Amino acid sequence: MANKSAQKAARASVRRQERNKSTRSHVKTDIAGAEKFITAGDVKAAQGAIARAISVLDKAAGKKVLHANNAARRKSRLLKKLNKAATQPKSEPKSEKTD
Helix, strand or coil, X not given: CCCHHHHHHHHXXXXXXXXXXXXXXXXXXXXXXXXXXXXXXXXXXXXXXXXXXXXXXXXHHHCCCCCHHHHHHHHHHHHHHHHHHHHCCCCCCCCCCCC
16 A cells, blocks of 8 residues: 555645646637638638637646646647648639530
8 A cells, every 4th residue: 555645646636637627628619719710711710719729828837737838839739730720811612604
């Protein structure tokens, strides 16, 4: 059987895991929402969603839920996708020709 300090550490670990679960979920949800707008081509909405995602990532890194480098990497990837989508030319909807 484990000693008392190991048991206490295990209980504390479970409490931290439960507390961090909601923060991780918010991070994943906001990133997925931002990527959804990017793939849809809605750059304006994507910018707002990315701002929210960056805020949540910064908060998670500040609470040590995510490592600071992990948050930075995720923010960088999001902004890279946004910049790529913003620089691509708008595709016109194809109109059918009638003969």
